[in-house]
Amino acid sequence: MKLRHVLLLPAALTLGLTCQAFVAPSEATASGSGTGIAQVSSDPENPSIGDVWINTTDHTMNWADAGGVTKISGMFTAWASTSDNLITSQNIRYLGAFRVPDGTIGCSNWNTCVFSYGGGPIGFNKDGNGGSGSLFIGGHIVAGLTAEITIPPIVNSSDIDDLNTASVLQSFVDITEGNRKNVNLGGATNGGSVYNGGFLVWGDKLIGSVYTYYDGNGSQYLSHYTSGLNLSTNGDFSGMFKLSNVAARLVGGYMCEIPASQQAAFGGPALTGQSGLSVISTSSSGPAVSVFDPSQLGVTDPVPATQLVYYPVNHPLAQTNTQNTLFNLTSAVTGIVFPEGYASVMFFGRHGSGEYCYGNGTSDQSLAGLPSGDGATYCYDPTDASKGPHAYPYKYQVWAYSTSDLLSVKNGTKQPWEIAPYSVWNFDLPFSNSAGSGHILGVAYDNVSRKIYVSQKSGDLVGQYGRNPVVHVLQIDEP
Structure with missing residues (x-):
């Protein structure tokens, strides 16, 4: 095992030292003034000249040079320390992408049985x-239907016409059988918009979750359901179900399996979460996730869950409500991956990286900051004219957490908000455009091939019915 000390360092340090944030020993890029290249120490008890490390007891940054060890207090925080591998952006490679079928599938209605304005x-x-692998995928977001598609050969190209198109294995169906909005206490119908939040294949069942779009009262009480894998079978829906000890809007979204080697430590086999929803006071101002056992849905009521x-x-x-690199009201977390062999859990989503502004979006930069006539102001955002939070431009983003930090919450030594990601990075995808504005609609993971499937909003604008998603494929290196 490799001993890693993961650091959060400011962009500019005293002593002429500059350091890239979130460095691990294999990728340190710090440099000292007049002392050559700095490296994160793998042996702080016997440091070499140029080593830098965090003391996790007094939270000081330590710098070794020819004169000895310099200790700097009050400036640095150790966010994670683990004896296992922490995944970084360097461990993930882009493989390519594929298109989804265009047109209506399973019915003739263009705004229900289509992938346009959907894909998650x-x-x-x-x-x-037949064992080659497939994807269950949502269609038009308002209709809330689900289909199953093949995974065609992946092509790495910036030309959308070069990509292969998936075939339909099962046409669009409402797998909730009309129950998607029955999420209030006692299974009462929620009067607002309720959307599918996540899918997870579990044995012979498809586990689903749902969330209320705008819920200032926190009226959503139930969040999960089960269906069979044969979408044409009626009567196999079961739900909605409650997860204990956690609000429904904190779990009614993305899901993933916990690696078998980690399930005992985490106290369960799967993760489920949701965050960044309106109204934020009933959601999470940052990634959120809990441990649960999907096999207990419909067996134990409520299903035990543990917040991480x-x-x-x-x-x-x-x-x-600020411009920052971590999270604001434009951020959205829509996927999660827990890869075997790494001590990391990755959250995927979108983050507004520009100047934060609440108001009406405009593509006319000269109007930014001026009154818009409705009591608000104009915000420069050529991708979104609606009234609300803006922080153009928007980036695809990963928030990476260490398993040791998550387990510290599970084991009761820290509160769920007392930990933070050890690394945050942006990444690019081909076919990004103003219609997609950095949105990821969902993420799925093949834990055998270590492939991550990322559904990109409106990546394909040439479809008959408008804005189809594009599915991109990322590869995680062997640890």
Whole structure:
């Protein structure tokens, strides 16, 4: 095992030292003034000249040079320390992408049985398509229907016409059988918009989750359901179900399996979460996730769940109405991956990296900051003209947490909001455009091939019915 000391360092340090944030020993890029290249120490008890490390007891940064060890207090925080591998952006490679079928599928209605204005959530089915693997994927977001598609040969190209198109294995169906909005206490119908939040294939069942779009009262009480893998079978829906000890809007989204080697430590086999929803006071101001056992849905009521990370409005990951690199009211987390062999859990989503502004979006930069006539102001955002939070431009983003930090919450030594990601990075995808504005609709993971499937909003604008998603494929290196 490799001993790693993971650091959060400011962009500019005293003593002429500059250091890249979130460095691990294999990728340190710090440099000292007049002392050559700095490296994160793998043996702080016997440092070499140029080593830098965090003392996790007194939270000081330590710098070794020819004159000895310099200790700097009050400037640095150790966010994670583990004896296992922490995944970084360097461990993930882009493989390519594929298109989804265009037109209506399973009915003739263009705004229900289509992928346009949809493409999430997604769930990987290892036994699908005769064992080749397939994806369950949502269609038009308002209709809330689900289909199953093949995974065609992946092509790496910036020309959308070069990509292969998936075939339909099962046409669009409402797998909730009309129950999607029955999420209030006692299974009462929620009067607002309720959307599919996540898919997870679990044995012979498709596990689903749902969330209320705008819920200032926190009226959603139930969040999960089960269906069979044969979408044409009626009567196999079961739900909605409650997860204990956690609000429904904190779990009604992305899901993933916990690696078998980690399930005992985490106290369960799967993760489920949700964050960044309106109204934020009833959601999480940063990534949120809990442990649960999907096999207990419909067996134990409520299903036991244990929170691992969550940021209430009074303990946000970052100030939500500011420009920052971590989280604001334009951020959205829509996928999660827990890869075997790494001590990391990755959250995937979108983050507004520009100047934060609440108001009406405009593509006319000269109007930014001026009154818009309705009591608000104009915000420069050529991708979104609606009234609300803006922070153009928007980036695809990963928030990476260490398992040791998550377990510290599970074991009761820290509160869910007292931990933070050890690394945050942006990444690019081909076919990004103003219609997609950095949105990821869902993420699915094949834990055998270590492939991550990412559904990109509106990546394909040439479809007959408008804005189809594009599914991109990322590869995690062997640890």
